[in-house]
Amino acid sequence: MLNVDRISVRRGKALVLRDISLSLEPRRTLAVVGESGAGKSTLIAAILGLVPCARGHVTWSGAPLGSARPSLVMQEPRSAFNPQLSLRRSVLEACVAQGLAPDTRRLERLCDGLELTSDLLDRRPFEVSIGQVQRIGILRALIAAPPLVLFDEPLSALDAVTQKHTARLIADLQAEEGFAALVVTHDLGYAAAYADDIAVLRAGKIEEIGATKAFVAAPQTAYGRTLRDAAFALGALERVA
Template sequence: MSLALRLENLSKSFAVGKRLFGAPKGHVHAVHPVTLDVPEGETLGIVGESGCGKSTLARMLVGLLAPSGGHIEIEGQPLDNADPAQFGKRIQYVFQDPISSLNPRKTIRQIMEAPLKRLHGMARAARDKRISEIFAQVNLREEFLERYPHEFSGGQAQRIGIARALAAEARILILDEPVSALDVSVQAQVLNLLADLKARLGLTYLFISHDLAVVEAVSDRVAVLYFGSVVEVGRAEDVFSAPRHPYTKLLADSAPVVGRALSPPESRETELPDPLNPPKGCAFRARCPNAGPRCAEEVPQLEGETGQVACFHPLR
């Protein structure tokens, strides 16, 4: 199967405590070297706690952030050697907050026309025809085109955001918490729309979310991030039904379930690792019930065939 996306040792660090002269005081390593292959037509879910590097990773994939190291290939073409406009045609971003991601000073028609003019150089008649086609695909009325973003509900605005991504004719969509700002009933509508578009257009999704139930429902595979590193990768049903990494189990145990009382899976005194002073060895060992001496000295690497885990003491 052809690869839609390949990440090879992709990393990102941010300088902190910058001075007018001299080197910064330190660096925060937001994303440690990540290597992932995403086949065409797959939905890869990406989960993890806030601050684990999910959105930083996503922003590197679409060129909003420059990687500190590593390489990105889209459909076999290296990102660092290509015309950025060509990647705009292949990969697009759907933002978490649909309304704030749309320019409040432009009508929806102007927003939709931008990628058609700048990426494809379409004339007016061709643009109008293409916009009508896209609006039909996302179940929006054409009369919305003359309105402004503030006139829409969150669900309608998110459909417009998806339509804008489709206007670029991208084959890969980065969905960064695409339904977290929506009501539950509207979430279902948007998720069904995304599933329908994927089937009809042959799209590939990277689906980033805190909601494990949503990720399990829509994903073919799942990558679990902790402290900037991928600690487990596998089929969605396997990762959530029988997690191998203790952190994945912690996430699953933390998710609220209807009919089950909320209870914290770990102590309130639990301390998260310091990004400016990362611990030696496994970053999760202070929170891990299975940690041993080796965990304090070495960083575990992803190992396995169909399901990979970065742990010296996996759960199975």
């Protein structure tokens, strides 16, 4: 289980995350929503130890998080890959990094679910579309069957139909394998459909955190209500009775 215990993060002179606590159990999905610049990507970086915490700590079942072999789907998919390498090589290196032999059947299954043809993997990152490289980023994150996956806007470059298929693939695999998922998203419709809990981040602080159903029915803060009502107005989120 992931435990984020009262972390604060500085970037330059500014405190960009303040006193953040959350926990996430296997099989569960936590969506992190909130305005641009709120600190969502910084939260992921801090969880992974890519930026230092000025205070607090992050653990996985009481041990340092590295022991969990977490994987990351980065917000900017193309820059997440080495431009010199074929995408296949980058994906397979994710297995090698975990000391695993590449599992061809798993690779085929994930490619099918993500609607990626094999020839795409033989190209380099700038030789495929952004939506394709975004899905290959998801493939790379899932190939080694991690216990924790951190997704930063994983569907942002995809059309609505591909979003739906990709979200389904992630959810099906999670149901089978039981990984914990933290998903940063601007799409409250996606969060409502797939996340057990929602955390609303604003200016580096958690405004509210709790069960998705309760949030959609009655946000606890004015900012939470603004976000929910904007999603209602866009038709991105359905009202619940």
